[in-house]
Amino acid sequence: MVFKMARGPADPEVKAKVLEYLGKVQKAKSRDVAVAIGASKSDVDNAVKELTAEDLVEYLYITTTFICLKGKVQTPD
Amino acid sequence: MAILDQGPPHYKKMLPPIVQENYGKWKYHEIPSPGVLKHVGESGAALYSVRVGTPRLVSIDFIRDVCVIADEYCDGFLRWTTRNNVEFLVSDEAKLKPLLEKLEAEGYSVGGTGRSVSNIVHTQGWVHCHTPATDASGVVKAVMDDLYEYFNTMKLPAKLKMGLACCLNMCGAAHCSDIAIVGVHRTPPRINHEVIRKGTEIPSLVASCPTGAIRPDPKNKSVIVNEDKCMYCGNCYTMSPAMEIYDPKNDGIAILIGGKTSNARTSPSFSRMVIPFLPNTAPRWPETTEAIRKIIELWIANANDGERVGEWVERIGWERFFTLAELPFSDMLIDDYIFSRETFRTSAQFKY
């Protein structure tokens, strides 16, 4: 088991896969994304960090925190 | 462009010179008068902290007011405590008396040290929370008004820490307080099927119920609540606004006592329920203030020197407490949830 969290720039390939996967679902937990695209959770977290800074992905709090493509899910009323 | 991840402001910039000079080298402290702490360093330096109660919900005008005072008497340094009090940090002893006079003149409440009741740690209530079963600030105000004589004196048997949680989420350690005031619901959620159909994730909603009282209703594309199993925790309402749990006629307050988080003498302990329900009599909750005063007066009359509420009750026994307090004991006070067994008396030793 590797315990170190990801640091440094994210893998562009993982970023592309995250975007592709989020295109297919409404929203997801980053762990589910990691399982679905076959990447490590820490690599996904690092990719998401960059994607949110680039305004392509956003966090979504609906009783727990999810991620989704920016603007894809509207505020629940 | 804003800087991301720069973290909190550095505490070292916030420390008065006397703290920087004596950092980690404090020797002892005393409480010269209620609300005043005197910390003495190994160097002999003395720092006076003057503690002032606040309602926690404060305006920026309040913050600016205390800044003016801190500039005049504390070289511009002050702090807040874990229990939402302000502490003016006085390094020049000559300024202590003038500061106390100023605070008195301006109507600030100095106290909350040693064997006193400190500020009640509390939540948002009707002011800003979306799941409250009672208000927070209003109940605290009413109770603190009533107990004021124990805030600005130190005549209690031991320190008294109180907490208020406006629902069972219990933001703020109310569950381990000498006296806890807890907002409770008493009726099952009302289901708004339309809201559920509009976008509630039914599996998550079903899973959120700790007693398994919620089951899917595929025909209706909604859920059904088994009302016999519901214990009104409101967790489903946190999951979905379709599960409205507030009920003005039946929501109210429960009183739990005897908890603590300090390890001094006895281990930290949870507060235990002694009054299952008191009504939400806004704006001043007379039933609640009276019930709390009675418990405190009983504790004052019966506790040994230095005994916190829970230590006193554990020494005399809870069965004896109910007799002395003349509080009705009912099935509502016997635990029937997950960790109930440890509360059952597995012994032939007890009092009346």
Next chain:
Amino acid sequence: MTEKNTPLLDELEKGKWPSFVTEIKRAAVKSEAAGELLQVLERSYKERRGHWKHGGIVGVRGYGGGVIGRYVDEPQTYPNVAEFHTVRLLQPSGWFYNTKTLRTVCDIWEKYGSGLTNMHGSTGDIILLGCKTEHIQPIFDEFSDAGFDLGGSGSCLRTPNCCVGPGRCEHACYDTLEACYNITNEFMDELHRPMWPYKSKIKFSGCANDCTSSIARSDCSVIGTWRDTLRIDQEAVKEYAAKINIKAAVCDKCPTSCLTFNAETQELSVVGEDCTRCMHCINVMPKAIQPGKEKGATILIGGKSTIVQSAFMSWVIVPFMKMEAEDDFAEFKDLMRRIWEWWDEHGKSRERIGETIYRLGMTKFLNGIEVAPVPQMVFRPRANPYVFWNQDDLDRSGTALDGSKL
């Protein structure tokens, strides 16, 4: 138009304790939103129910939390609080402030918000109560320029906090202020970018008096302690003996009866190996009794409040750990990474780590984070024999001791 009178709330301006109603009214002089909050609240007092709705998505670019969405349930009636969001700011360690810093907070908040605050929230942040969605990014940008950062919200590391520690307390067994500052900065990703099953909290208390109540309300409680024996200054004991009854106030209340006061020699002695470091004697006689020299902290895991499976108090994972700024709190940070990684892998959605450990078993947790079991972790060992034996450690070749096949 809504009714502007607030007869019920006005009742809460009476009495000696400072009034939150007065505070809202003060803010209402400058802020229409604060004025409208007063009306919503008066209505809550009349109807005995809240009028705030679940939060939605609000945030700043690059972060997944720090702002909590709040909406009134009748936006047409109360347009100024239709959006009334909460901003959390990371507080300085120990809630020490200089007035310049506080005035900066006030000035920015006056410009964009209701002028109402909580000093502080239950978790420790500076809470700014009530602003519009469109102002969130400008508020963050301006606070960021002034040297502030957002706190945690959602399924992340929530804002850590600490007691006053070595800043003003003789009991502090480690530097809580530096630990809180250093460790908060270390875990900025975990705090600002929610990636876990649910929230996770850390609180730093300098001694077992636990002034932050860490054991009751944080997933990780870091409680200062010492490994050797407490230190007694016999001269100072004699001074106390003239003022207090040491036997009654100190020795008789010691939970392990490890202290003895000799009335003849006026000396206090301790049986070091019996002491459980509860702090009682030190609290009563701070001039005469001090913690030992080998200081550090006990690390406890799992504390949380009542929702959902009852309240948990944190339990001991590491009885004694050095907490030194010199080595950058490396051992603690390494342990936390292992703990979070295990929870992140095994926890269900909305499950606090204490609940995950309880569901799967302490043994699995300890194996998962590679921490060896020690008796300090439990009050007493199990009373049943239902051990999950590791089958790989047993000889399951199917042959009995006498050589016959099973």
